[in-house]
Amino acid sequence: MGRERLFNAAMLLALLAVPLLAWGLQEPFIITLATKVAILALAGVGLNIALGLGGLVSLGHAAFFGIGGYAMGTLASHAQNYEPLFSWPFLFEGSNQMPLIWLTAVLASASGALVIGALSLRTSGVYFIMITLAFCQMLYYFAISWSAYGGEDGLSIWVRNEMPGLNTLDPIQFFAVAFGVLCLALWFSARLARSAFGLALSAARQSEERVETVGLAPFKLRLVAFVISGPITGLAGALFADLNRFVSPTMLSWHTSGEIMIFVILGGVGRLYGPLVGAAVYILLEHLLGGISEYWQIFLGLLLLGMVLFARGGLIGAPVGSGGGA
Amino acid sequence: MTNPVLKVENLSKSFGALKASNDVSLDLRPGEIHALIGPNGAGKSTLIKQISGGLRPDAGRIEVLGRDVTVLDTVARARMGLGRTFQISSLAMEFSVLQNAVLGALGARGRAFGLFRNVMRDAALLETAHDALSRVGLQDVAQQRTADLSHGQRRQLEVAVALTLKPRLFLMDEPMAGLGASGSKELTGFLDALRQEAPILLVEPDMDAVFALADRISVLVYGAVIATGTADEIRNNPEVRRAYLGEEELA
Structure with a gap:
């Protein structure tokens, strides 16, 4: 446990140090890469609550990522066109303020998670995977055909949204925002894993029968886990859209679901900092190998295969050793 | 005090042509250990599952503390005070x-x-x-x-988790399995005292333990209760001897 903590702290410091160094050397591209790592790690932290703690293999988390992205996209596009989203029953105007956009993203993806969770958690195993995937695909095709917000072409935002007191157009300041949110999410999920709820949820993953026998309902525990997990990934979606100043149906595609899951698995399922390590390795590989070959994902595939076959503890498990868990 | 804590009435459950529970009626009174015995495949586990809420009976009713729980699920029954231990450790x-x-x-x-x-x-x-x-x-x-x-330690932990629930009745499925002679004796002593806290419906293949502990014994054969009574009554019941105990005694 002690070694894993040390390793986690080192990873977080590295994520902070690299962009600071790049800032000093005036390499904004590297800062942007680090920001991307922080945001994608955040998406993984969300999924890890469902997948790692709850054992819920959701292949539909792109739905929440995309809902977050489109929450940002719709609010910001209305703000830049100076037209309200709707005026009845109350006036709802667009906004370019991150706090309000985040709140919308979190509420929208929490509602999405509640609906998707309530329906798909009645199944388990392969059926659960397929149903979450199906919901995600429904949203994907909905976004493609929703021409008011760009349809297939997606939606561009001219200027990055604002955070009170900061200049978000400055890469290092926007990185600080993303990094701050990631730290908060990591802190929260660490608390959650040790809480009464975390204990019960983790027990439901290990033995559903046991949890029922002590009088706790696994379905309720899992639904709450889903409604906590979804919004964290949704918040990451809003930040990701802000990073690119662009939202498109790709954010809702099942590739995105798969990528988020890869972050978690690469780092180590159920490991608190697994998504951070996974996202960092993914972006590094994409950046380094992507320059050499268009087919860099072959190497990612080999790495993933090796991980699953020989190192179930993920990349964190290798230096730290197995065990840990909740 | 005389109202039974658990009352099972005319419970039936079939799997295809197999009658796993055939018109089973039994009750559990305050302060007693009621043992359920029967040869392998007699339907003990199926009965326990129906009582705990994991399996819906085809017919009949189950009452816990005077309340009809037949349609309630495992969670609701656990909350009413039903503490269960599993035959195969579920931890x-x-x-x-x-x-x-x-x-x-x-x-x-x-x-x-x-x-x-x-x-x-x-x-x-x-x-x-x-x-x-x-x-x-x-x-x-x-x-x-x-x-x-x-x-054996896992079996003990099963019992410990059931204790934390402070249940109004216990449902124990082979708690002694794998305990060894001394462990089994220890647990026998423990259950002996535990019945004062809450009555126990006990499924246990260890006959020495059953006859030492049980206030009443029900014998289940082919899904049906063929006899219920004290240890002596069961030992001397000709039908039971024929169906179940007989082979040993005759040999």
Whole structure:
């Protein structure tokens, strides 16, 4: 446990140090890469609550990522066109303020998670995977055909949204925002894993029968886990859209679901900092190998295969050793 | 005091042509140990499952503490005070022994939606958990991983988790299996005292333990109860001897 903590702290410091160094050397591209790592790690932290703690293999988390992205996209596009989203029953105007956009993203993806969770958690195993995937695909095709917000072409935002007191157009300041949110999410999920709820949820993953026998309902525990997990990934979606100043149906595609899951698995399922390590390795590989070959994902595939076959503890498990868990 | 804690009336359950429970009626009275015996495949596990809520009967009714629970699920019955131990240990294997006991205490509390406070520092839960563990003699291995426990220790932990629930009745499916002679004797003594706290419906293949402990015994053969009575009555019941005990005695 002690070694894993040390390793986690080192990873977080590295994520902070690299962009600071790049800032000093005036390499904004590297800062942007680090920001991307922080945001994608955040998406993984969300999924890890469902997948790692709850054992819920959701292949539909792109739905929440995309809902977050489109929450940002719709609010910001209305703000830049100076037209309200709707005026009845109350006036709802667009906004370019991150706090309000985040709140919308979190509420929208929490509602999405509640609906998707309530329906798909009645199944388990392969059926659960397929149903979450199906919901995600429904949203994907909905976004493609929703021409008011760009349809297939997606939606561009001219200027990055604002955070009170900061200049978000400055890469290092926007990185600080993303990094701050990631730290908060990591802190929260660490608390959650040790809480009464975390204990019960983790027990439901290990033995559903046991949890029922002590009088706790696994379905309720899992639904709450889903409604906590979804919004964290949704918040990451809003930040990701802000990073690119662009939202498109790709954010809702099942590739995105798969990528988020890869972050978690690469780092180590159920490991608190697994998504951070996974996202960092993914972006590094994409950046380094992507320059050499268009087919860099072959190497990612080999790495993933090796991980699953020989190192179930993920990349964190290798230096730290197995065990840990909740 | 004379109202039964558990009342099973005319319970039937079939799997295809197999009648796993055939018009079963039995009850559990306050302060008693009621043992359920029968040869392999007699339908003991199916009956236990129906009583605990994991399996819906085809016909008949089940009453716990005077309330009809036939349509209630496992969770609702556990909350009414039904404490169950499993034949095949059903524990959170990645957890420590203490964590499993704390989970039980959490279930007894009925709320598990605290998201921030460290559950393993909750004094009230820990007290309940430690108390239950020391009663079954597992206090020394409280920090051990459950997966590393011996088979017998897992059975003891099953009982400990049931204790944390402070149940109104126990449903124990082969709690002695794998305990060994001395462990089995210890648990026999423990259950003997436990019946004062809450009555026990006990399924146990260890005949010595059953005849030493049980106030009443029901014999299940081919899904049907062929006799219910005290140890002596069961021992001298010709039908029981023929169906079940006879082979040993004749040989």
